Amino acid sequence: MTELNIPRRAGPILHFRGHSDAGLSLHVIVVRPADEDAPASLSVSGDETTPELLTEVQGARFWRYGVTLTAADTGYAFEGQHYDVVTALDGDLRVGFVSCNGEEHGDLHRNMADRNAMWLRLWEAHRTSPLALLIQGGDQIYADEVTDGHPLTDDWPKGLKKAPTTEELADLYGYLERRFVDRYLRLLASDQMAPLLARVPTLAIWDDHDICDGWGSLPEKVTDSAIGQTLFAVARQMYLLFQQGMVEADIPTLFPDPTGASLGWRHRLPGLTLLAPDLRSQRQRHQVMGPEGWSMVESTMPEKGDQTFLISSVPLLGPRLSIVEGLMMLMPRFQKYEDDLRDQWQSRAHRKAWQRMLREVLRMRAAGPVTAISGEIHLATRAEMTCGEGVMHQLVASGISHPAPTKNYARGLGLLAGLGEAPLKGHPIRILPLPGQNTRYIAERNFLVLERQGGTWEARWHLEESGVTPALVL
Template sequence: MSKALFTVGPVLSFRGVSQTGQWQVTALVGVVAGAAFPVLSVDGQSCPAPKVLLERPKETILRYDLSCDQQAQERTVQFGLGQGGPQWQFSIPGQDYAPRMAYVSCNGFSDPSGMRKLVRPENAVWADLISNHDSDLRAASYVLDKEQLWHEGRIHDKGLKRFHLLLMGGDQIYFDSIWEDVKPLKKWVGMSRKEQLAFKVSVALEKEIESYYFGLYANRWLPDTRRDWGHSKPNLDAADAMARIPTVMMWDDHDIFDGWGSYSPAMQHCELFQVLMRHARRAFWVFQLQHAVDDLPPLQLLQRANVSQQDPQYEPMQWSARLKGDRLALPLLDGQPGFSFGYHLGPVSLFVADLRTERSRTQVLGADTWTAMQAWLNTLRDGKPAYPGSKCQHLIFLSSVPVAHPKLSLAEGLLDTFGQDHVLDSNADDLKDHWSHGDHEGERKRLLESLTRIAEQRMLRVSIASGDVHVAAWGSCYRRDIPPTSNWAQIQQFTSSGVVHPSLIGVAERLFLQLLNHTASKVQSIDVQHCVEMMLFPGFNRYVMPARNWLAFELDMGGETGCKLWATWRCENEVGFSNHLQAVHPAQK
């Protein structure tokens, strides 16, 4: 009876650090419609009355404020239901210290048959992450050997183990099942292209689509098969993780449906696709960004001269004005139509890029979003530290699709020549999604120029966290005109995917893996200055690690010249998990 208490949740969400020094966290929960709102407490105090985010015929979605004061040293606080009800914990970093972060992507699967290929349980990777996070939930076979890493100097303090943030870089939920579960859509898939483009969405069908998008979160994030909250044996699944580590989420295509943004302009703009996007966007706003559904304005096409129909430009939002009544609103960038936002957290800053709202086959971000992102980058503080934690020394840029990835030019050319718009065949859109695709090379160059510019101006290191591709990989983007000793010009990318989705394990996928590893050995020259290079995966003799995995980011605060960022992949194998570490050293001129 997983839903004895809540229909969904609790799902924690990080909302930033307030001007008064509060570590702002919210909890989303769903309750049966008409039921009394649960009374939650945090850190020994009753929570304020919850904010209603959404009211559905059978459930109400609520958001509770769990914010607590940040203190000189890190601490763990407890929240939950009173009178013997279940309790959870989350941790708060000390003032001026960087949060320890875990990164995951691809929490689900597009094809149920793929899950039958797994040699270990569906939630084995989540279990490993949770067991490394919370000693009370640990299983001995999953524990990361912090004692050994401490002796090797790879982490600063062997006693610190809990994560403060859970970065979720895309595909937190897979909506591809809508094409099978909603019968009119299953029929639509079998129509001719002409019939698909002319298809009209009835009022009844739109209501069914809306119900599907809002209902699937509860089914996937708190499935009926799991043990209820308060059970003596934890489930060690995504729900356990999201209830114990405040999340930072950004969507990718599967949060809408597979390949959104990489179809032909005619298909992207057809009535059915626009209806699907509208309701996926509203559900994402409520469940992943934890905002009231009534606070979301519709996307409006910008009526501007000389704008290509292939590259839709939407009216930018003044989010701060739109959400001024919500004290716990996310810091969405003003002047953009999408949901990009960022945080400054002591010696580390975090930028979360929305790469889906404005995506087309030839566009990743619209003009207004580029301007808003540049303005945010200019708010970064200088990286040279007066004391540990005083300045921003590392920027982590969340990109749902990889910036550095093997480039398959021949396959791109074939798909461009013999392209397709079939929603059940993801091969074409997967390639067209990547920054490395020929149609997006200009924007990839612009992104790298923007990131290296701010790295030089502020003397800090930039790292990219990415997912999507169902493998673990390490890439490097660098300026060839800058000496290697000036490491600010080197951007490392850490790809981690998937936490649930199977990696490349089928026969055809293994052949594709061989092609990836062969292509990865070639340096990609973007222009006379910028190069992208795949690196041999740490502790592995190939460029691409075909394993489910998750990633940890930890800052070593003990260096006199600055903070070193450690990235640690935990990769699944048949008997357990392996550690793969890479360091990002403080910036040097």
């Protein structure tokens, strides 16, 4: 097992913690080598805040500043540089959405300028018209290769040792921890991502590649094994640390589920409710969420008149995948893709859960419009579900750095979408082209910008080859 030369420096990185009459609450994370002193104070309008040592992992110390910015503040100062932050959130507003930041094999060996080309475009879009918030919708890293090279996991998810010793599992934990830390820090410190993350607060929900490909849709004998649970424990620790800026002890005060069984989150900005169910922590082959995950969804009722963004790491509205799923099970050479289909709401195994979630959407829609926002499929698309006299929109932006699939793949999926789907009687779902496009799925790397102007929300996709789409009014 080769030792990694792990970078141990990143930040500042902003994490959204809430908005109230007092202002915008943030945690600012700075990563420095363990042999360095604590970083300098952070200043907001002349008032200085000293950092707390959050944790130390693999020779990297994570320092956290807790700050609140009022609408009169323009940002913060750190180490001689001023960072502008949007602090007035009650009027016109811009929100970015990204997902699928990587690829399954060789991700860190790619040319970073090419890999992160769409991150650079997002940074340029922010410089032109600043974003107040960046939502990350899943697969913020691709951890598929972190298991390579250790004797317990080198053939993951096959050939697992049935009874590893405590010492072997401890060694595996440290090995996986090193590889996760290396992967996260290389990305967060990259020239294309770092400037944006220092100025735009983020909110992130995880998906399977933040753990491993197909987590929760793999056989339970794999995920429930001692080795599988060690992998999940490390991935969870890293998700909390790098994507939420927190540690386990923070969960009771920072997540709706104080037990941490579900890591879904819910926040409110003026006129906007954000709801992100955790579709991974409690996922099994016949379960999308457990009681704690459903409890957060079912207890959510947006403020009257709010726009609600429901962040679903896999698309909530989609084509009739059960047909493909059934055909694949008849052809042994395609059965290896079963977990990819099992990951979807539209899987035969999850149909009742899918209907349950759609009913919750209809309930929330009584308070105001609900828009589902998703990633996961490495394509850009949109959908509508009929809701009484109106529709619920779904916006899919997937693949800010993941290479786009072939255009033939996108066409084939578009043909399948033409069959239609209606999991709830009287509420048909239609997959539709993006504004300005004539096919249902666009095979280009992309991200999404949502903008509120004069109380009206619009969405625009930024496509790598086709450019920015015309606005879709929500």
